[in-house]
Amino acid sequence: MWMAYGFMMPAAILVAVLMYWPMIATVRESLFTTSFINPKPQFVGLKVYADIFSDPVFWQVVRNSIVWTLGVVLLQNVLGFFIALLLNQHLPGQGILRSLILLPWVLPGVVAAILWRFMYDPQLGLINSFVLRFGLADRGIAWLADPSIAMAAVIFVAFWKGFPFSTVIFLAALQNVDQEQIEAAKVDGAGPVRRLFDVIIPAIIPVAVVNFLLTTILTFNYFDIIYVLTRGGPLNSTAIFPTQIYEIGFGQFRFGEAAAYGTLSVVILVMIVAVFMLIRRPLLSHREV
């Protein structure tokens, strides 16, 4: 008994003081206004929120955050799953590739972002040199400077860095799929596609649900890649909650507004997760049928 609580206590105190308290304090903080010129907090109630809701930039941040999260999560897990299927085929060279595939995931986020900033460089970048060589455009495309494609460009980088994680988890799940069931389906005359949808996918759905949930939360909160690639620009076209909170809080020292954005980011994240859970339920129950 003493051991149970004694062992738990140091970690519990740290988590409470360093995480739960700040989380609650954020809400309190958001009811005050501070600025660089007037750093003394003044209570203003919900005024900060009223101002935020009437600011079109906020709604753009909401939209960007949803596009960014959905885009990265879907690419990362769907393609990550197909790559796992591919790496589960016993082709030559697979051993090496399997051990190298986690490299992008291990690479520090800032380094990955700097590397891709360079890959995307309109003059010197590797991507544009392919584009030019194959005549896809007559001059280099400004991937990160064009508001209409910048979001797609940053999503691709996050996909590149994140998919190996999904692939490795899916690979482990695939190796746990009951081989006898696959053989039985083969004997019954099911082709590879039937086997994929009727045997393999139902067997790995629990893992897929965990993967989707984890990557959704992590992507929504991911700061490094967008900050280094575009700082949320051009024209706020890649501004998501974490970059916007940093910009308002530490770029402009408007702590109250940054805290309100923080609070709202939790609300939106909870809403995304709730929608996800609603979609998940029929998927999981389908499995029992």
Place this chain on the structure above:
Amino acid sequence: MTKRIRYPLLLCLQLVTATLVLLPFFWMFSVSLKPATEPFAIPAQLWPDNPTLENYILALRPEFQRYFLNSVIVCGATLLITIPLALLAAYSLSRFQFRLLSVFLGAVVLAQFFPAGAMIIPLYKIVRSANLLNTYLGLIIAYITVTLPVAIWMLRGFLLKVPKTLEEAAAVDGASPLRAFFDIVVPLARPGIIATSVFVLIVTWQEFLFALSFTSSKEMRTLPVGMNDYIGQYGIRYGELMASSVMISLPVIAIFFFLQRQFVAGLTAGAVKG
């Protein structure tokens, strides 16, 4: 599909995957070896004509060494604080079932997913009022919020797999619960401790948001923040930038490859059975 078409097709897809994963790394390395005098060919050239290490020598400037030292100190200290505390908590959460403990467990799981952006303003104020901005301790405090919950969760997964019967046998032999913990559980949990430590190192080595917000003096920057500063200062000197990138990535990549088997086993065990 007949085997004759399917096999080459799969091989092709595998080649595409390998290119997608490795080409950026290859290019990072290739550009880091390019002499500053060799102009960038347009379209880009995959390998420099006269590879040289001069970019590495340039990149090893005193400030880089300082950033490196800062990163080692902050990440090392965070690891040394996180793992023992997480191990104790995880043991408690894997062996006892009191009502209050399940509340703790839920709180820890939830805390893993707290957005840093939603905690950062109050955390910044705490650190500032304790006069810990621009100090190692200030950064370590912030890093613990990133590592502690996830370390508890990972270690708990491993400890659940260490059979209780061994501790019970030790208790019958008259060993105190504390001795049983240190002499039996900790050694058996070693693979889990290693996997969790690698994870904590990978996460802290690249931590960016807290390091960027809680340090303003150049002497206290960590590697990721220092790298981000480089973009402004040496923006066009890609050779140096890539040489620094290689040097920052090498330590984690080395640790990762050295302990890969245990690490991947730990990662997937937690996720697949969690």
